[in-house]
Amino acid sequence: MKNGTGMLLGTIAVIFLVFAGAASCEKTQALPQRGGEPADLVMNACTACHDTKRICDRLGKTDRDAWTRIVTEMVGKGASVAQEDIPRVAGYLADLQPGSPPVCK
């Protein structure tokens, strides 16, 4: 009886930890990362669905307005960039030289 109770408490503790871990993970994924360096935002948010080749192909050929449209479209598809960070990401990509690290290694 004593052992049974211990097992049960142990099991509950394990279940709790697993759920707590899963919940905090989900939270991190659901919330767009705010602030930080635009390079980190791009490397984190823009590599979830495709690699950076699509981005690198456009460096030096795409102005800030066009990047704003593209990034806004990608956010619409699910990219984790906060609305307030779109202008910074677009400006960063517009100024980035073709082939620049870390986006294009």
Ligand code: HEC
């Ligand atoms: C939720 C998935 C997803 C994420 C995250 C994502 N993209 Fe995309 N991206 C796509 C899909 C799907 C396409 C191809 C369809 C299209 O062109 O609309 C694409 C295409 C592109 C293209 C080529 C289209 C063009 O007009 O040249 C560029 C550039 C691009 N993405 C940049 C980005 C940037 C920058 C980010 C980060 C802000 C990003 N993507 C994040 C899904 C995503």
